[in-house]
Amino acid sequence: MAEEAIIRFDQVTKQYDDDTIVLNNVSFEIERGKFYTLLGPSGCGKTTILRLIAGFTEASKGDIYFNGKRMNNVPANERQVNTVFQDYALFPHLNVYENVAFGLRIKKMKKAEIDRRVNEALRFVNLSGYESREITEMSGGQRQRVAIARAIVNEPEVILLDEPLSALDLKLRTEMQYELRDLQKRLGITFIFVTHDQEEALAMSDEIFVINEGRIQQSGTPTDIYDEPINRFVADFIGESNIVPGKMIRDFEVEFAGKRFECVDQGLNQNEPVEVVIRPEDLEITTWSEGKIQVKVASQLFRGVHYEMLCYDESKNEWLVHSTKKATVGDEIGLNFGPEAIHVMRLGETEEEFDKRLEAYQGAGYGK
Ligand SMILES: Nc1ncnc2c1ncn2[C@@H]1O[C@H](COP(=O)(O)OP(=O)(O)O)[C@@H](O)[C@H]1O
């Protein structure tokens, strides 16, 4: 192992009562100094993972390690972790300085040290000069930064951020995405960020864990997850996808929409039923006779940068197309795509099995 993981979950299960399993046998490693995102729909278990890391709740089964030491029973205040909550949980009756200093005063730190740390934390989030402002006089984005300053002032090894941007409007949210990402790089502290917004996750993260129904569906870099989704859930949740049923004829040849196509996937069985993913932006529109598949345009919307068309082939598969070219509703057109635009998913494959197959496939000189 290159460097010891800063946090490790080993087969962690969390059950609040007898029948509902909230996290099911979850294992992962968090490396030092990276920006991680837990991404998944509401109720999938994201906050529960943060609460387990912070020590606000206990695992029902499995072990949680911090720098190699088991910490299942270590109380929250002894963990090198700070949380930024969705509603920021700032004290409205205290000014900016006192909000950031609060935890240090509780720890009975010396006044000069408190001063040094608070000033440095405020400088990091660009709030120097705002020390005596009341929280109630701060904008949403500024409150967000106070909440972050309050987390970094403790000099933790890990900062947990639970959907911290979801209350902000779109423009401010985008600004804060840049700010947070930049802050994480400057601080070099490990961030574990929670969101249900896939675009946010793709834009900000070094590593994403895609979670559904209490299980990690897939983990990897944004491009890994976007280009090589492991299953229908991930393909659907991350970006827009066309997912059609197909059959693997042999290595590098797959059948769907009633035809056979060259692809770059291998390591599946001959004639194995599969699901085929093609991203809407990887489909090119052309004439009926020149297309690899033939479709009828059912509807079209102008999306600002591209046209979005919904088309159907003769097998009644739906094809979403993003194109800078315009089509006409009702027209019969052709769609073209290269072998590398086709992504074949094995039904019910686990992440481990998928990784093995992908390694073999990249070893053969494809992908990457
Ligand atoms: N204290 C609790 N007692 C019982 N069930 C809970 C408790 N906290 C969370 N849950 C349940 O656990 C599941 C996962 O919750 P959570 O981790 O908050 O999801 P997320 O943050 O992804 O929206 C949900 O079904 C939720 O209702």
Ligand SMILES: [Mg+2]
């Ligand atoms: Mg949550």
